[in-house]
Amino acid sequence: xxxxxxxxxxxxxxxxxxxxxxxxxxxxxxxxxxxxxxxxxxxxxxxxxxxxxxxxxxxxxxxxxxxxxxxxxxxxxxxx
Amino acid sequence: xxxxxxxxxxxxxxxxxxxxxxxxxxxxxxxxxxxxxxxxxxxxxxxxxxxxxxxxxxxxxxxxxxxxxxxxxxxxxxxx
Amino acid sequence: xxxxxxxxxxxxxxxxxxxxxxxxxxxxxxxxxxxxxxxxxxxxxxxxxxxxxxxxxxxxxxxxxxxxxxxxxxxxxxxxxxxxxxxxxxxxxxxxxxxxxxxxxxxxxxxxxxxxxxxxxxxxxxxxxxxxxxxxxxxxxxxxxxxx
Amino acid sequence: xxxxxxxxxxxxxxxxxxxxxxxxxxxxxxxxxxxxxxxxxxxxxxxxxxxxxxxxxxxxxxxxxxxxxxxxxxxxxxxxxxxxxxxxxxxxxxxxxxxxxxxxxxxxxxxxxxxxxxxxxxxxxxxxxxxxxxxxxxxxxxxxxxxx
Numbered sequence: 001x002x003x004x005x006x007x008x009x010x011x012x013x014x015x016x017x018x019x020x021x022x023x024x025x026x027x028x029x030x031x032x033x034x035x036x037x038x039x040x041x042x043x044x045x046x047x048x049x050x051x052x053x054x055x056x057x058x059x060x061x062x063x064x065x066x067x068x069x070x071x072x073x074x075x076x077x078x079x080x
Numbered sequence: 081x082x083x084x085x086x087x088x089x090x091x092x093x094x095x096x097x098x099x100x101x102x103x104x105x106x107x108x109x110x111x112x113x114x115x116x117x118x119x120x121x122x123x124x125x126x127x128x129x130x131x132x133x134x135x136x137x138x139x140x141x142x143x144x145x146x147x148x149x150x151x152x153x154x155x156x157x158x159x160x
Numbered sequence: 161x162x163x164x165x166x167x168x169x170x171x172x173x174x175x176x177x178x179x180x181x182x183x184x185x186x187x188x189x190x191x192x193x194x195x196x197x198x199x200x201x202x203x204x205x206x207x208x209x210x211x212x213x214x215x216x217x218x219x220x221x222x223x224x225x226x227x228x229x230x231x232x233x234x235x236x237x238x239x240x241x242x243x244x245x246x247x248x249x250x251x252x253x254x255x256x257x258x259x260x261x262x263x264x265x266x267x268x269x270x271x272x273x274x275x276x277x278x279x280x281x282x283x284x285x286x287x288x289x290x291x292x293x294x295x296x297x298x299x300x301x302x303x304x305x306x307x308x
Numbered sequence: 309x310x311x312x313x314x315x316x317x318x319x320x321x322x323x324x325x326x327x328x329x330x331x332x333x334x335x336x337x338x339x340x341x342x343x344x345x346x347x348x349x350x351x352x353x354x355x356x357x358x359x360x361x362x363x364x365x366x367x368x369x370x371x372x373x374x375x376x377x378x379x380x381x382x383x384x385x386x387x388x389x390x391x392x393x394x395x396x397x398x399x400x401x402x403x404x405x406x407x408x409x410x411x412x413x414x415x416x417x418x419x420x421x422x423x424x425x426x427x428x429x430x431x432x433x434x435x436x437x438x439x440x441x442x443x444x445x446x447x448x449x450x451x452x453x454x455x456x
Contacts, residue, residue: 174323
């Protein structure tokens with residue numbers, strides 16, 4: 001099993017793909033590494049959130065994704 | 081010819097009719113007299129306006145209606 | 161598009177809003193407000209009267225004021241007069257604008273003025289007798305928010 | 309009545325508002341807001357994406373918040389995702405209440421949050437290339453008005 005990283009909105013363009021499978025477990029350092037430098041730069045911003053298993057993390061630096069988890073990278077939103 | 085007094089909204093109930101014809105010319109004292117005591121009491125309120133010839137009077141006490149004029153008595157409004 | 165009307169018969173407020181949206185394809189936002197005779201509150205009928213020489217002119221001035229205050233692409237304002245029963249539309253204001261807040265502020269502004277500063281008189285039939293309705297104190301203070 | 313939905317295909321905002329009005333006969337006021345893809349501004353297409361596990365839950369929380377803040381009888385909130393062209397409805401919020409100001413405040417409140425605090429991402433096709441859209445500074449300050 002693995003962790004699936006999901007790139008939302010403009011992060012998808014930066015990542016060049018919609019999802020990326022990486023080995024579990026995945027912590028913050030591992031995420032920055034797996035996401036690539038362009039996305040990692042965005043992740044540094046407070047305005048970019050991270051969800052794990054369908055919940056937005058209040059402290060993204062404490063990420064601890066396990067086998068089968070989906071980790072969604074959420075840039076600033078715009079609806080309406 | 082004459083002046084037509086038009087009673088709007090609740091003033092119609094007080095007057096007991098929709099319109100009343102009175103001889104021209106008609107001034108404020110004449111209006112109070114022609115309108116009857118119940119309506120005259122209402123006319124004393126600042127919240128009751130008077131229109132003459134389709135224009136709301138900024139000073140109703142200066143009413144000076146001529147032959148053929150319609151004098152409309154306008155109680156507080158409520159729309160919507 | 162500008163559409164200001166007094167209706168003495170039934171009208172379709174949803175068609176009014178839909179037509180405004182169609183006629184303003186460059187608008188990003190359409191806001192609308194529909195006021196209807198409430199069911200279930202003991203009101204059997206509602207009657208609205210007006211004084212035609214003043215009422216239409218007043219509504220046109222209100223529309224002028226809305227166009228002057230807000231960045232609008234279109235405005236529809238329709239007010240019923242006559243005899244209505246629960247469920248019947250009384251008033252509909254719809255506004256189209258580039259950004260949403262102008263459209264929303266416009267319906268708020270127009271309704272506050274139609275409620276307590278337009279030449280209409282309203283009475284309700286309750287338990288077989290008619291009662292004249294005056295604006296609530298809040299209706300007056302709502303209108304006063306807009307004074308500059 | 310409470311109707312919160314994400315739509316991946318076209319929807320009819322006027323039918324939505326009309327249905328809300330029909331289902332809330334005791335409401336005196338129905339306010340609605342329709343956001344559409346603007347024509348004439350050089351936008352050829354608009355695409356909205358979302359993250360389903362968060363988006364619906366967020367919209368339900370927003371509806372809960374609206375019912376808690378305002379005196380509401382009904383609320384419909386529908387947001388499109390997918391590919392849209394000029395003229396297409398993007399979002400519609402309709403609210404029914406006893407008195408008009410609750411319905412109007414509700415559509416204002418919900419739109420401010422859908423615009424800059426719901427899990428949607430929007431991009432526009434202009435002159436053949438896609439551009440991601442971020443909320444304007446005013447969209448953030450509009451939302452911040454509601455913070456207690």
